[in-house]
Amino acid sequence: MRNDILMRFLSQNASAPVAYYKAIDWNQVEDMIDKMTWEKLTEQFWLDTRIPVSNDLDDWRTLSPAEKDVVGKYLED
Numbered sequence: 917m918r919n920d921i922l923m924r925f926l927s928q929n930a931s932a933p934v935a936y937y938k939a940i941d942w943n944q945v946e947d948m949i950d951k952m953t954w955e956k957l958t959e960q961f962w963l964d965t966r967i968p969v970s971n972d973l974d975d976w977r978t979l980s981p982a983e984k985d986v987v988g989k990y991l992e993d
Contacts, residue, residue, distance in 0.1 A: 945951045958966075979987070 940950050942954055945954055976984070
């Protein structure tokens with residue numbers, strides 16, 4: 917049934933103008949709503965720009981090669 921409704925809509929609007937959208941350059945966000953969207957999305961995962969890993973260098977140096985390998989494999993994904 918949904919497919920029928922969709923096909924009917926598409927056939928009725930086949931000559932309607934198509935809207936084109938410019939992709940967002942996330943490296944240079946100009947719009948405040950886009951900026952808020954980016955911040956909300958990036959809250960969902962770890963970013964090296966938000967957590968200074970340089971503070972962990974002393975601890976990293978104390979790890980054995982096997983431990984460094986495990987950490988490296990974990991962070992790859």
